[in-house]
Amino acid sequence: MTSVRTTCAYCGVGCGISATPTGPRSADIKGDEAHPANAGRLCSKGTHLGETVGLTGRLLHPMIGNRRASWDKALDLVARKFRETIDRHGPDSVAFYVSGQLMTEDYYVANKLMKGFIGSANIDTNSRLCMSSAVAGHNRAFGEDVVPASYDDLDEADLIVLVGSNTAWCHPIVYQRIQAARAARGTKLVVIDPRRTESCEGADLHLPVKPGTDVALMNGLLAWVAAEGATDPAFLADHVSAPEDFWDHVRDGHDLWTTAKTCDIAPALLEQFYKLFAATPRTVTLFSQGINQSIRGTDQVNAIINVHLATGRIGKPGAAPFSITGQPNAMGGREVGGLASSLAAHMDFAPENVERVGRFWAAPAMATKPGLKAVDLFRAINEGRIKALWIMATNPAVSMPDAGRVREALEAIPFLVVSDIMADTDSSTHAHVRLPAAGWGEKDGTVTNSDRTISRQRPFLPLPEEAKPDWWIVKEVARRMGWRSAFAYDRPADIWREHARLTAYRNDGERLLNLRSHATIGNDAYDAMEPFRWGGTPFADGRFPTPDGKARLVLTRQMEVQEPLRDWPMTLNTGRYRDQWHTMSRTGLSPKLARHREEPQVEIHPKDAEALGIVDRDLARVQTAQGNSIFRVSLSEGQRPGEIFTPIHWTDRMSSGGRTGLLPRPLVDPHSGQPGFKSTPASVEKV
Numbered sequence: 001m002t003s004v005r006t007t008c009a010y011c012g013v014g015c016g017i018s019a020t021p022t023g024p025r026s027a028d029i030k031g032d033e034a035h036p037a038n039a040g041r042l043c044s045k046g047t048h049l050g051e052t053v054g055l056t057g058r059l060l061h062p063m064i065g066n067r068r069a070s071w072d073k074a075l076d077l078v079a080r081k082f083r084e085t086i087d088r089h090g091p092d093s094v095a096f097y098v099s100g101q102l103m104t105e106d107y108y109v110a111n112k113l114m115k116g117f118i119g120s121a122n123i124d125t126n127s128r129l130c131m132s133s134a135v136a137g138h139n140r141a142f143g144e145d146v147v148p149a150s151y152d153d154l155d156e157a158d159l160i161v162l163v164g165s166n167t168a169w170c171h172p173i174v175y176q177r178i179q180a181a182r183a184a185r186g187t188k189l190v191v192i193d194p195r196r197t198e199s200c201e202g203a204d205l206h207l208p209v210k211p212g213t214d215v216a217l218m219n220g221l222l223a224w225v226a227a228e229g230a231t232d233p234a235f236l237a238d239h240v241s242a243p244e245d246f247w248d249h250v251r252d253g254h255d256l257w258t259t260a261k262t263c264d265i266a267p268a269l270l271e272q273f274y275k276l277f278a279a280t281p282r283t284v285t286l287f288s289q290g291i292n293q294s295i296r297g298t299d300q301v302n303a304i305i306n307v308h309l310a311t312g313r314i315g316k317p318g319a320a321p322f323s324i325t326g327q328p329n330a331m332g333g334r335e336v337g338g339l340a341s342s343l344a345a346h347m348d349f350a351p352e353n354v355e356r357v358g359r360f361w362a363a364p365a366m367a368t369k370p371g372l373k374a375v376d377l378f379r380a381i382n383e384g385r386i387k388a389l390w391i392m393a394t395n396p397a398v399s400m401p402d403a404g405r406v407r408e409a410l411e412a413i414p415f416l417v418v419s420d421i422m423a424d425t426d427s428s429t430h431a432h433v434r435l436p437a438a439g440w441g442e443k444d445g446t447v448t449n450s451d452r453t454i455s456r457q458r459p460f461l462p463l464p465e466e467a468k469p470d471w472w473i474v475k476e477v478a479r480r481m482g483w484r485s486a487f488a489y490d491r492p493a494d495i496w497r498e499h500a501r502l503t504a505y506r507n508d509g510e511r512l513l514n515l516r517s518h519a520t521i522g523n524d525a526y527d528a529m530e531p532f533r534w535g536g537t538p539f540a541d542g543r544f545p546t547p548d549g550k551a552r553l554v555l556t557r558q559m560e561v562q563e564p565l566r567d568w569p570m571t572l573n574t575g576r577y578r579d580q581w582h583t584m585s586r587t588g589l590s591p592k593l594a595r596h597r598e599e600p601q602v603e604i605h606p607k608d609a610e611a612l613g614i615v616d617r618d619l620a621r622v623q624t625a626q627g628n629s630i631f632r633v634s635l636s637e638g639q640r641p642g643e644i645f646t647p648i649h650w651t652d653r654m655s656s657g658g659r660t661g662l663l664p665r666p667l668v669d670p671h672s673g674q675p676g677f678k679s680t681p682a683s684v685e686k687v
């Protein structure tokens, strides 16, 4: 059978895949050697994608309650209920909660319906939980949400700093690329992470900082490079602006000794890192959820960017701050405005942008202000302010912080729609209408990876039974709500062209996102589209997309880190396993992937375990103010004493324990609205 070139279903590395169907519901999976992100390599998750394309657990027909319904009946009901709710309670009484698993085209249509036609910006995405602090940090520093780096920079760097990122597990192909750079050119690798993760095994230096002290660490580094004369005065003068008191603030209280005390690491270790950084112009600082998933996430992002701007390490080969995203299309969602805080094409809600997008769409009810971000959105349901919700391709009853309250919201909301590939999830069990969506291998569209490379996801399997693409489902609801001509799409290429035209609409170089050359792309050319990176090399010409063309240093202050409390003596950190993805609806189908970690474990330092009378392989209850769950104990010298780690993947559908989502607080970063999953006060007891 013929091979089809597509893109991996999982992480933001965005690896190219060559898929060859081997039967009605099976495929042989290989890495695409021509794809720039992976050059043929795949990690364990990508390699075993072929085991996950069967129909086990799939939702194959529209369902109203527990009864099978026709598409017409289900879509009519969704459109009628949303229309009635809007008529009675106004446009802000409805919401969409979408996902980085959607194609850019799906995202575009959902965003257009909510922001241009319903008249609310209450559309947020699970990407809010993943990288919205990076978005806010980029906007503050650069004037636009643009990642000023590419994977090629990793090949050309002399120093790579991983901050809050277990890249070896969560972005394995990037980690392999880093290791190749180490072998080829002696690139040094520093890992900054409270945990001694697998990424430390191939590193030159590990800084086990106290959780939540990254601002202090980066401000200390900035003070160090300033004192050592290692800033780039010419770059600062020509391309960077700063608040008046910025440098006084940096010099005040950020000496090596104070910083080491704040971060709870040895001064000699900190000095070793600072010296290495100061002496290595070609530095990439790669950061991920350890930075973003924090109540101080945006400041942490800007503290990293500040160091790169002050040393001129941006817009040059091998030198950049680099946010690496979790999901396959978190970036595409950002590009079409899939966050409640942005409009399409990276625009914010400035009046001229509202007017511009509204005019382009000929929108009858353009949203004029940001909508509710994820945590606030579910809180608004709990409070009765949102009365109709449509969840697409995600499972917030498991993945949101304080997931028990989210579940209560889903139980209580008057009208809930879930479109998903799975028949039965912790969220869809509460749905009044379930709509069967296309899955990976059936989807047709584009995704954008962490370094702005846009790739095609192409179908190589037929849509099973009555499943439909998400863009089709949304446009059918829009048409039934009365907006037929604005949603007259026949294929993903129609949507792609409109998105490309919008990025170029009244954009004469004002914004870096500009897909003008795709505005008239033919259907065949869209089908044959090769991976390409938009925006060229941002800042290579020294201009940033701010009014004065200069990037901005942002004053960041280390917030006080909460000390352990009597009732909550431990600090809970959460994250991923190497071979699982989100709530395991796909990876859970692969027996080979299940072998890596068969059950959810709480990792705990042996000294803490001894004090609690716990031994390896015991069962232990992790308790927080929000809830509790039981995990298998795994003793780990890689944990700092007083800190524990649990995985995010297990759901009520699979296990009575291991429910990490029940535990974190619903506290968010004030700029991005991203929840702080990484440091929740907790206690542990033997069961």
Ligand code: SF4
Pocket (backbone or CB within 6 Å): 008, 009, 010, 011, 012, 013, 014, 015, 038, 041, 042, 043, 044, 045, 046, 047, 171, 172, 173, 174
């Ligand atoms: Fe897929 Fe990410 Fe693995 Fe690449 S690194 S194969 S994109 S999961």
